[in-house]
């Protein structure tokens with residue numbers, strides 16, 4: 001376990017050694033500079049990498065679509081809005097391996113034919129900005145950014161940083177683009193997709209911080225290396241943000257496909273009652289399912305792992321998550337705006353021991369409507385935690401009489 | 410507001426217009442600068458920004474009201490944001506909330522009468538492995554215990570009126 005402190009006194013904890021620290025600086029970009037655009041994308045496609053932000057869209061496919069679009073202006077956006085409860089790996093990556101992220105963005109820019117990169121950094125991480133600006137300035141001085149990058153004729157690329165202003169929904173890629181354009185961060189209807197009509201109407205690829213850093217590693221170490229790790233459908237390594245009831249919380253790197261039980265052993269979380277995988281919008285997995293794996297084909301995740309010890313009140317957890325969604329829903333569509341409030345009220349009825357089985361079933365059917373009818377991922381996934389807690393812990397949440405231990409606030 | 414103050418704010422906004430441009434995409438960066446310096450975005454500021462970017466003031470208001478870090482209401486010099494999300498909740502954020510309210514004499518959502526402190530809730534601030542965590546303006550405090558609240562507030566009081574942003578770090582870390 002290593003604990004380091006970045007320049008501004010912010011502690012970051014990583015357990016074990018991350019691959020990001022072992023890759024030769026800028027070797028990925030140097031390799032990319034010698035390749036054709038098609039070959040760079042070919043390498044990323046061959047690695048089988050899927051986006052690390054949670055949705056798991058194949059990165060190579062996204063680059064291909066953007067590369068094929070005909071436009072003088074294209075954009076590479078690094079999504080550093082990291083707002084999912086329980087996620088902090090992007091903060092650690094930006095604190096310790098910012099170069100690798102910028103290298104990945106530059107490679108992506110070369111591959112799709114973009115000249116501008118934008119980092120959308122959440123307002124809560126403002127303290128990282130001076131460090132990131134300094135790294136960018138140094139990279140300009142080293143000709144890793146700017147005109148004719150590393151001597152590649154005609155390849156001009158630079159990166160700017162834009163700050164978020166405290167809205168979780170702005171992590172959704174179309175809301176992020178609205179925000180960059182100066183509007184309320186309200187998700188757009190899709191299609192059109194950003195790869196076609198993105199920032200200011202131009203083709204734009206939006207990627208999670210970690211995806212971009214792995215992109216640089218893949219160009220450095222080769223697609224075969226990445227593909228050789230993980231499972232068939234979920235290749236490569238993944239960072240996990242681990243918090244909650246365990247002995248060693250922090251950022252971990254594991255191959256995709258690791259089981260929850262194995263992960264709990266590594267972090268000192270054996271004996272947990274349940275694990276929340278994927279943050280507030282993810283699923284609550286009970287102990288009897290700890291053999292399940294963290295992979296796109298089983299339980300997909302952006303890497304947030306919150307461990308719940310045996311003494312935790314599952315209803316209080318559902319309550320906390322639903323308060324989050326009520327607060328963060330952009331309010332644009334009714335299933336999400338009204339649905340999250342109804343679910344929160346439902347949890348409060350359960351807490352007070354006032355919820356009939358009939359009404360609980362109605363709440364579950366409302367949840368399914370929200371999953372289907374909400375406009376963006378926020379409303380589509382906000383009922384997940386509630387539904388999984390109802391499913392696995394029904395015994396615990398019905399007929400409550402003990403107001404003192406139930407719920408908070 | 411005095412005429413001179415309005416003129417000063419107008420000039421300031423024009424200067425940010427030179428830095429960020431006068432396109433719609435410059436709106437949020439300009440609002441962020443005004444918020445940072447003045448702890449609020451007044452009606453007058455919104456009007457001037459709208460004129461400069463050639464958009465309706467209602468558009469500016471719509472943006473200010475959407476983002477939780479932008480505010481029309483005056484905020485304190487120090488905005489304290491305590492994380493209320495699950496990992497910090499499990500690590501004892503309720504006790505910090507109680508102590509903050511006791512030491513500041515206000516409840517969440519309020520600003521102290523002297524204009525120094527605003528107390529707010531935050532959703533997960535990405536410090537979940539080191540909770541409970543809170544932000545004071547741009548500075549993050551981790552593994553906070555109730556007895557440390559007093560020191561954190563004293564650190565703020567000492568630098569009040571000075572160039573708070575830089576000095577706060579020196580005082581507190």
Ligand SMILES: Cc1cc2nc3c(=O)[nH]c(=O)nc-3n(C[C@H](O)[C@H](O)[C@H](O)COP(=O)(O)O)c2cc1C
Nearest residue numbers: 051052053081082083171172173207208211377378
């Ligand atoms: C409500 C909501 C919030 C999101 N927040 C983030 C975020 O903070 N960071 C992120 O990388 N992706 C986030 N996403 C996913 C993005 O929309 C997008 O899929 C992702 O940035 C694509 O990057 P990837 O392909 O590298 O994973 C969010 C999605 C939703 C619906």
Ligand code: SF4
Nearest residue numbers: 330332333336376379
């Ligand atoms: S689902 Fe929720 S967050 Fe998404 S657009 Fe609808 S109201 Fe907004």
Ligand code: FES
Nearest residue numbers: 492497534536537
């Ligand atoms: S839950 Fe408080 S920082 Fe993440």
